[in-house]
Amino acid sequence: MSRPVGRVLTLLELLQSGGTRTVAELAERLGVDGRTVRRYVDQLIDLDVPVESVRGRYGGYRLAPGTALPPLMFGDDEALAVLLGLIAGRRAGLTPGGTAGETAAAKIRRVLPARVARRLDTVLDSLAFTDEPGALPVPDSEVLLTLADAVRHRRPVALRYADRKGLRGDRTLHPYGIVAHAGRWYVTGKDPEIDEERTFRLDRVTSARPLAGASFEVPDGFDPADRVLTGFATAAYRYEVTVRIQGTVEQVRARLPVSVAGLEPCVPEEDGCGGGESWVRAEVRAERLDWLPPVLASLDRPFVIERPEELRTAVAEFAERLASFARSARSA
Known part of the structure; x- marks a missing residue:
């Protein structure tokens, strides 16, 4: 490849990276003068590459947006x-x-x-993955793009959705944001028909249609990612667990993340929350309790189980198992 041709291709690559490039910048990158840059631009235009001239103090050259381009050139x-x-x-x-x-x-x-x-x-x-490909369902591209556009322009959407039992229904949503978490996609916002915040898994949304002639406002300070994570901790499950734990919110949060538990500092006057030490009340909703005793043990802090009674039994059984393992190790 001759040097001039190579420089013309390099010029195209620079323009494809986006934005407006000044003549001085292009000349420096190509190692030529400004007149030569203009000649290279003319060659690209002769090849039907849509190069635009931008006038003004910060003017230069750019590619016209939304126009089909020759194949992109990637380095290794x-x-x-x-x-x-x-x-x-x-x-x-x-x-x-x-x-x-x-x-x-x-x-x-x-x-x-x-x-x-x-x-x-x-x-x-040489690369190994800890999960199988396609282990989680992915959302439909058109649904994702429609919702992203609705979030950006604050446009309500009509959703067709299937819940965890497979029951289908139609909902109207003011989408505040889209969140990707642990391999799944979610859209969160407000359902105006019931005046409540809702979160939907995108792989369960079968269709999304923008509603014309309407708009909405996002509440100040609304954090879509935080709303999705806290929603996990407050969803309806088989068990509602409340445990008082000695320590600060930051210390307890290290083992009970926001997606698992809601945490609040205890009021000093409450039973078990005094003594000059900080206590935190953790509220957890869970389908099973078997994972909680090891987590509570890993905190290595005093705790009081307020509910349910089944958790007290599970913790006692877990402690007895650990003690029996320790006794077996001494006698071996």
């Missing part, structure tokens, strides 16, 4: 980064749209130079 590290991102996203359940991630990766892989493809194979051969 860029190509590897894109492919590994697609693979990791699919494994983590963060790539929506069924096979879209696979087809995108395949298209890039087909045009990789042999040397770069070998580097990618080296990485994949």
Whole structure:
């Protein structure tokens, strides 16, 4: 490849990275003068590449938005980064749209130079994942894009949704934000029909349709990620657990994250919350109790179980098992 042709392709790559590039910046990057930059731009325009001239103090050149471009040019590290991102996203359940991630990766892989493809194979051969691909359902791409647009423009949407029992229904939602957590996607906002905040899993949303002629306001300080996480801790489950734990909220939160438990400092006058020490009341909702005794033990702090009685029994049995293990180790 001749040097002028290579510089023209480098110019295209710089413009494809986005934004407006000044003539001085392009000249410095290409190692030429301003007149030569303008000549290279004319060559791109002759090839039907939509280069725009931007006037003014901060003017220069940019590519016209929304116009089809020639194939993107990736460096070795860029190509590897894109492919590994697609693979990791699919494994983590963060790539929506069924096979879209696979087809995108395949298209890039087909045009990789042999040397770069070998580097990618080296990485994949040495890489292990802790979960199976496709272990979690992914949302429909059109649903995700529709909801993202509704969040940005504060436009209500009509949702068709299937709950955990498979029952289908139609809801209206003011979507405040979209959250990806632990391989799943959620949309959270307000249901105006019942005037309550709601969170929906996107893989259970079968269709989303924007409602024209309406808008809404997001409450000041609303944090979509925090709303989703606290929703996990307050959802309806088989057991409602309340435990008083000696320590600060920060100390207890290390073992009981916001997605698991609601925490509040105890009032000193309450029974068991005095003595000059800080106490925290933890409220947990759970389908099973077997995981709680080890977590409480890992806190290594005094605690009082307020409810349920089944948890007291589970903790006592757990303590007896640990004691029996210790006795067995001494006698072995």
